[in-house]
Amino acid sequence: MPTFTQADGADGIDGAAAERLATEQDHIVECLINLEEHLGRRLLDATMVAGVTLERRAKVLDDFATLWARYESYRIVAVEVRTIMARSPVTQADLREVRELVTRAAELAGAIQTIYGRIHEVVVATDEVWTVMASRIDVCDTLLDQAHTLVANLSLAAGQDSAAGVVTELADRFNHLRRIALADPLRFWAHGAVAVDEVDQLIAQCEQVRADLQTLAELRQHGPRLLDELNATLIEVRRLEEQISAERRRVNVKILAAPVMEEGAQSMDLLGPRLATALELYRCEHWRQLASDLPVLERDAQAARKRAQAELIETGRPLRQRAELRGRLSAYRAKAAGLGRIEDLALEQRYQRARTLLWRAPCDLAVAAAAVAQYQDAVNAMAAEEHSP
Known part of the structure; x- marks a missing residue:
């Protein structure tokens, strides 16, 4: 002044x-x-x-x-x-x-x-009040316009979806605040500054509901792709579970007292109906429920795939153990031949016993492993004799 x-x-x-x-x-x-x-x-x-x-x-x-x-x-x-x-x-x-x-x-x-x-x-x-409030009113007005457009595009009704009701409530509050700001701007002047807490809170709430509706709109747009990807994941889970069942049957036939014996619950029995429900929710445009259910279903499907992959590996472990024992037996057979002991009767009897156990169905892995170890020890002992002075 x-x-x-x-x-x-x-x-x-x-x-x-x-x-x-x-x-x-x-x-x-x-x-x-x-x-x-x-x-x-x-x-x-x-x-x-x-x-x-x-x-x-x-x-x-x-x-x-x-x-x-x-x-x-x-x-x-x-x-x-x-x-x-x-x-x-x-x-x-x-x-x-x-x-x-x-x-x-x-x-x-x-x-x-x-x-x-x-x-x-x-x-x-x-x-100052009109300048500050005008910019904030413009921001709030834009956010509400976007929210109203999203509500209309999503065919949401205030009585059916919480966000639609919130948009209506926020619009009423905004119109009231705008009328006051235009007609009585000095009501917002306090202690030498513009009091913006009320309008800033309204803007934050408008941003929140707009973001919520935008999530639903993106779900509406990308829903077919997300559901296709989910279906592909479940198909993979089904394939893995079929492989697990086939592998389990092989193990039960070929390995005696295998640790993996019983058929587990099929993930597809649980996830398949949930996928069907998600597809129906999309068809009926129940975006809110779909937004709630789909992420959980996606997470469960990914978890089911990881479990199936791990279970397939674990189910085939006895067969891999048998293959490893067979490979070790063959390696020590070759080592015995290199020592010129292939005709040794006692050593040959140990070899034939281990081989018979490993190629018998069902194979007793514990007994076969012990027989391979005995043959291995015998070959190593002969090798030690060859190198002793």
């Missing part, structure tokens, strides 16, 4: 007093005109206001009338000073009168500054 000061004290009268008063007068009138043209003042004049703003505007109008009246008095004083100081010669009586006029001008300048400050505070606050 500009400061209006009297250039001359009562004891400092000289020939330039009139010029200094004229300069001060020009400064004052320029400030008053700028205040009249301030955007906040124009907004107050051009808008139907109510409440706190209506009361403050009435006070501003009264203050403007008083302000211009004080300025007019100041102007008259300045003219009188110029008239007196233009006399020739200027008498002591003239100087005493000028001193009184200068004192009066200083009092008027102080009053003008006080009134100016009150008006300036109101018009600046009005401009």
